[in-house]
Amino acid sequence: MHTSIEISTDYITLGQFVKLCNILESGGMVKAFLQEQGVLVNGEMEHRRGRKLYHHDVVEIEGAGSFIVEKKD
Template identity: 35%
Template sequence: MKEFTLEAPHDYIQLNQLLKLLNLVETGGEANQCITEGLVKVNGATELQKRKKLRPGDRIDFEEQTILIKAEAQL
């Protein structure tokens, strides 16, 4: 399982941005296509919203990989 940490001041990341940022897809267009084809699950449910806001605690499943969204540790 991979972990993605949201850095302050951000409290969310969009699903399509996450897939591209983690190099799970090559382009934003490919990310959008994978999402609209139902290949991505968020918290166990198929997600069709390309810009779904992912927040700490969310779990994403895509191509046999799992990503957990975490918040940056507060000091």
């Protein structure tokens, strides 16, 4: 099961999303984490923190879980 993370905009960048999930404390930590480890976005490895995530995109972060982007109406 995925943990829902709600956004109020059309999209969110991967770096902002990881920070919003409260997994890492700072933007610098997010940047280093994505460069070194990366995450799975819709089943594909991603290292770019600027990657845009949209409604229903699934982000899997090793050791933290699986998250789905939900847009607030």
